[in-house]
Structures are given as structure tokens and as C-alpha cells.
Amino acid sequence: MDVVKELKRLIKIKSVTGSEGEIGKYLFQRFKKLGCKTELFEVDKSRFNILAVIPGNVNAKLGLLFHAHIDTVPPYKMKSPFEPIIKDNHIWGRGSVDQKGGIASVITAFENILSEHETLTSGVGFVGVIDEESEHRGSMFLKDMDIHADYAVVTEPSGLKLGTGCKGTMPIKIMVKGKASHGCRPWLGVSAVEYCIKAAGEITSMDFPVHEIKGIGKTRATINLGIIKGGVAYNIVPDECILWFDRRLIPGETQEEIMRDIHGIIEKYNHIPDVYVTAEIARPDWNWEPIKKRGLKPALTDMDSEIVTAVKNAHRSVLKNETKVYFTDGYNEMDFLINDLGIPAVQYGPGDAGLCHTNDEMMDITQLKNAANVYTETIKTLCR
Numbered sequence: 421m422d423v424v425k426e427l428k429r430l431i432k433i434k435s436v437t438g439s440e441g442e443i444g445k446y447l448f449q450r451f452k453k454l455g456c457k458t459e460l461f462e463v464d465k466s467r468f469n470i471l472a473v474i475p476g477n478v479n480a481k482l483g484l485l486f487h488a489h490i491d492t493v494p495p496y497k498m499k500s501p502f503e504p505i506i507k508d509n510h511i512w513g514r515g516s517v518d519q520k521g522g523i524a525s526v527i528t529a530f531e532n533i534l535s536e537h538e539t540l541t542s543g544v545g546f547v548g549v550i551d552e553e554s555e556h557r558g559s560m561f562l563k564d565m566d567i568h569a570d571y572a573v574v575t576e577p578s579g580l581k582l583g584t585g586c587k588g589t590m591p592i593k594i595m596v597k598g599k600a601s602h603g604c605r606p607w608l609g610v611s612a613v614e615y616c617i618k619a620a621g622e623i624t625s626m627d628f629p630v631h632e633i634k635g636i637g638k639t640r641a642t643i644n645l646g647i648i649k650g651g652v653a654y655n656i657v658p659d660e661c662i663l664w665f666d667r668r669l670i671p672g673e674t675q676e677e678i679m680r681d682i683h684g685i686i687e688k689y690n691h692i693p694d695v696y697v698t699a700e701i702a703r704p705d706w707n708w709e710p711i712k713k714r715g716l717k718p719a720l721t722d723m724d725s726e727i728v729t730a731v732k733n734a735h736r737s738v739l740k741n742e743t744k745v746y747f748t749d750g751y752n753e754m755d756f757l758i759n760d761l762g763i764p765a766v767q768y769g770p771g772d773a774g775l776c777h778t779n780d781e782m783m784d785i786t787q788l789k790n791a792a793n794v795y796t797e798t799i800k801t802l803c804r
């Protein structure tokens with residue numbers, strides 16, 4: 421099957437986060453039919469991670485592992501989310517970019533290797549994980565899958581640019597409780613909104629560290645105050661107010677240190693009568709304790725790593741131009757590969773990341789084909 425057909429087939433299998441059962445089973449069969457050693461892991465009820473391997477004939481450790489998430493966001497108002505449409509050299513459909521294009525390219529690369537009867541010294545693997553768009557249960561489970569690999573490629577869309585690292589992200593919710601009273605007698609109450617404003621000012625004006633990334637440049641930690649919510653009427657002293665921040669972490673930062681700093685700021689308010697302040701790591705869609713505890717960490721692979729060189733060279737040989745190497749302000753699951761499994765990983769995938777989660781999600785067919793060829797070349801470099 422060619423890579424376009426491969427992607428069309430994947431789009432037709434609805435796999436919104438929470439219902440990844442069918443796509444997991446499909447991928448299991450698809451890779452098995454290609455001739456891979458294939459395994460399903462039930463991570464959550466009827467939701468599977470899938471591992472497919474072309475074994476090497478010398479080393480037990482894989483020379484290269486491709487990683488992809490198999491869930492998508494909901495269709496929202498997309499016109500034809502699960503019946504792919506081909507128009508102007510693009511394939512439209514939910515997941516076409518995020519990130520079934522990456523999966524289709526890996527399937528095609530594996531098919532190339534197997535049909536060319538390549539002898540691999542070290543094996544090559546593909547791991548498909550559930551739940552990336554929510555609580556990251558699939559990648560949290562990687563530790564339990566007994567995967568050993570020299571290098572990894574996260575196949576999330578990068579427009580065929582080469583990402584060597586990502587920031588971590590930490591959703592912080594601060595709740596202030598005060599004491600209500602009528603607006604005509606404010607001295608009888610304590611305004612939660614006023615204390616929130618003070619705390620917000622202190623938190624957003626903290627010193628945020630900068631990290632110099634070799635070969636790329638400086639990156640800075642940031643904070644965004646996305647939500648401030650409090651008060652019921654203009655003439656009532658508000659007794660509750662919520663702040664919700666998005667703190668982005670650079671390499672070297674941990675969420676424990678950041679929470680310690682936040683607590684250092686808010687602690688003093690707790691000594692004021694009728695004021696009660698709490699801070700926690702919270703996201704509206706996170707109920708699962710293990711992910712709150714672990715968090716989403718920053719990750720970085722060294723510029724001199726062999727995986728960076730291999731993908732760069734493969735890109736050059738297929739596209740006859742140089743790929744751009746970057747560090748992303750966004751987050752991606754290379755975090756788990758680098759920080760939990762100790763596998764140097766990069767992000768390289770087809771598609772415009774700006775189209776993820778939009779109603780105009782569409783995959784550039786040229787990029788899709790190029791990605792399959794770059795993956796094929798990278799396998800040959802690292803596994804032969």
C-alpha cells in the first residue's frame with residue numbers, strides 16, 4: 421500500500437482520545453501483515469499501546485525506535501473528519517497531521533525495509549501510544565514495556581524540521597479564599613480577588629531562567645496567567661478567586677522546585693486572618709494522580725548525538741536541502757523517551773503543526789512521501 425492510501429485508511433478509523441481500541445487492533449494487524457513482531461499492551465480498559473519490531477540479527481537492543489500517539493482530538497466542526505478528502509496535494513481529515521501522517525510514514529518505511537530484504541544488525545521498532553491528548557497514559561506506560569533502543573524519533577508533525585528538545589509544561593491553579601461581606605461594609609470582609617491580584621503580580625514578575633542550547637541559542641522559561649475568576653457581584657466582597665497559570669519549563673527545571681517557589685510566595689498570605697491560599701498542579705482534563713505527580717518535563721538531546729546527524733543526513737539525501745534544527749517552546753512526548761527510558765530522541769514528522777486540532781487539518785502529500793523516505797534512510801543508517 422502506498423503512504424497516501426495508508427494515511428487514508430488510518431483517518432477512517434476514528435480514534436478520539438478514550439476510544440483508541442480499534443486503531444490499536446488495526447495497527448497490530450497491519451504491522452503483523454508486514455512481517456513485524458507485534459504486541460498489544462492494554463494500558464487502560466480496551467485501550468492499547470502497540471509495539472511492532474523488525475528484529476535485528478545481531479543485537480537485542482533496537483537501533484531505532486519510532487514513537488507516535490494513536491489518539492486524536494475530537495472532530496469539532498471539521499467538515500469530513502473521518503472520510504478523507506484529497507484536494508490540492510493535501511489529504512484532509514482528523515488526525516491527518518496530528519499525527520496519523522507520521523504513523524503512515526513509519527508503516528511505509530517498514531514496508532520498504534522488508535520488501536528490499538534489508539539485513540538489519542540492530543532492530544527497528546514502532547511504538548504507538550494512547551492518550552497523548554489528555555493524561556499521557558500511553559507514554560507513562562512505556563517504562564513497563566521493556567523497550568531498549570539506542571535512539572528514537574517522535575513522529576509528531578514538524579514540517580520536516582528537526583526538533584532536538586522541548587519545554588516542559590505545568591498547569592498551576594491557585595485558589596484564594598477570603599470572607600464575603602456587603603460592598604457597603606468592606607471592612608467586615610476580606611477580598612479574595614484583591615489577594616489574587618497581589619499574588620498574580622508577584623508570580624508573573626518572578627525571575628525566569630534562561631538556558632543556552634548548544635547550536636540553537638537561548639530559550640527562556642515563561643509563565644502565562646490564562647484564567648482569573650472571582651466575584652459574584654460588584655457590590656459584594658468576593659470570598660473566592662482562582663488563578664490558573666501555564667508555566668513552561670526549560671531544561672534543568674523541575675516542577676518540585678517551581679512549586680516550592682510558588683509556595684514561598686503564597687505562604688505569607690496564609691498568615692493573614694480569613695485568608696486561605698492553596699496552590700496545586702491541575703488541568704481541567706487531568707484526574708489521574710500519577711501524571712499530576714510526574715508532570716510534563718522539559719527534554720533535550722545533544723546536538724552532537726548520532727540521531728541528530730542521522731536524520732539530518734537522511735533528510736539531505738532525500739530532499740536535497742538542509743533541514744532546520746530547532747528547540748520547541750511547545751511540549752511533546754520525547755520527554756518520556758529521554759527522561760524515563762534514557763533514549764536520545766528527536767522530533768521529525770510530516771505536516772504543519774499549526775494545523776493540529778483545527779477544522780482545516782490537512783496533510784501535505786509531498787511531505788508525507790518525503791517523511792517515509794527519510795525514515796527509511798534513517799533506519800538504514802542506524803540499524804544496518
Ligand SMILES: [Zn+2]
Nearest residue numbers: 489518519576
Ligand atoms: Zn500530536
